Amino acid sequence: MTVSATDNKPALIRISRAGKFYGAHKVIDGMNLDIFPSEKVALIGPSGSGKSTLLRLLMTLEKLDEGEIEIDGVSMWTESMAGRKVPAGPAHLKAIRSHIGMVFQSFNLFPHMTALKNITLAPVTVLGMGKEEARQRAVELLGEVGLGHKQNAYPGQLSGGEKQRVAIARALALRPRILLFDEITSALDPETVGEVLEVLRRLAQRQDITMLLVTHQMHFAREVADRVVFMEHGKIIEDAAPGQIFGSPKQERTREFLKSVLQY
Amino acid sequence: MGEAFIVHAGNPKNLHSYEDVAANPQAKLGLVSGTMEGRYAQAVGIGNGQIAMFPDVPSALSGMRAGRVDAFAGTALTVQDMLTKAKDNGLERAEPFSGPVIDGQVAIGYGAFAFRKEDEALRQRINKELAAFVETPEHLDAVASFGFNRDQLPGPVKAEALCHHPDDSL
């Protein structure tokens, strides 16, 4: 597969000169990145390199300090009001967020709701979907992640892998165009990692979803991603097809990093 | 010792006796709980809804000032003491005042000593000393600062006339 940047489609996500600080520390430092529709992009790099922060910025869980992020050509943090650019209000951010879903490292299921209820909550309360329609869709989604028999189980009754699969179904229920995965296998027991990766593998086949994955599973990044972005100190060091990054990286830092993580 | 009322200045509800309170359903009377005034109020037919029971004298005074009650009933001594200490132009003693009429007689409270039955000798000795002391200038001097004067002395009334217990053939 070719790197989509060579296609003539406009970028779905455009990150320009983006900066994010924690105090004096620059977590994201003048970053430029375009992601095109239906791309599957893996973000790799040492911890503290800003990968997770980038996802949290896209989910609007963090505020951008400088630069710009555009989703489908619409600026995330500003809107125009009477011809003037003003900081984005709650309605604008809500509209932006409706394109984006996220799956977290620690699942973050709602413990007081069944698997089914975890999935139907947002479609019913956010999209105003009918309860029965939402339920049917949730049953379908649970079937897709192999948990059709766990509809009425509470999160406390599920294994880590099952919880993460429910979390993926929950994110899919809002039909997002962009899905963010933040180290979703890091908190799992080794024996349940496979079942979650299997679900991801199938998702990666879908053309209607653009995926950004932060992961430490290099073999998996190589297998499902169209493009691998290596980050360090809030900057992009190398951005290329998996074959090149893992086969013959151009940058010395990329080589060193891969050497250190792949010897285990 | 007779009874008295504290009322608001000018006695707006025109209360000059327990009977006046009973006759005016709008009037509210304050008492300190557990005192004889509660029994007087009940005896002259003042309804429970017209009575406010305060736990102590300071609360009763606060209740008067806050307008929670229209009158406060106490012994003349308590009432005088409250008014003296309160120094409040908004409050006054109800004048004239007539004590509650119970069983055809104006009720008056008398101070008394209590003895164990076996201490008969002590009782007689104290009676003897009291008889010699009461009404002397020395006695009147000693109690004047508490607001007592010759008016509160029992006069010719004897203990035998006041103390009759149903079980007692005395």
Next chain:
Amino acid sequence: MVDYLPAMLSGLKVTVLLTLGAMAVAFVAAFAAGMARLSRRAPVRGLALVYIELFRGTSALVQLFWVYFALPLVGIRFDAVTAGILVLGLNTGAYGAEVVRGALSAIPREQYQAAWALNLSPAQALWRVILPQAVIAMVPPAGNLAIELLKNTALVSLITLGDLTFQAQTLRAATLESGPVFALLLGIYFLLAQTMRFGFRRLENRLAHGQDYGGVR
């Protein structure tokens, strides 16, 4: 003891009325102030803090005095029952606000983030996700506060109300039989407290349904 019953029953009515009324006031005050303490707006937080510290930092007896005896002097007049319910309710509510705040703060930040990522509004996140989890943690301390409130109702004789304790004291003064009167008083308070404990226990069990599987999110 049968002779005591009419007086004690009238006292019981006053005590139960005050307890239930004050619980309702405390419930509203605790949630309002507890949530206000976590507000992003500093004046809202400040107002809640003033209320909580004012009522926690002074005794209920003195608060009763001010509301019943002093407020009428500036033209604010509540009848004795309303004053009692208001003061005892606001007093308990001040402690309850800290229970509400504590329970809300104990919910992991990730739960808010998950709700945010699902595009729930802050109000939807609070009502559908955060409160249902936090309420379970609030129930046991709220039960304690309610029983504390029941016993605090004994203070209302200051404002001329004839509650259980007042009636017992009056009976004691009239009969001089402290032992039997106080034995009866003890029994009635104990039964009331046990009834409340049972109620809160049932509430806790009902709310916790489904979450007692280890609690891992």
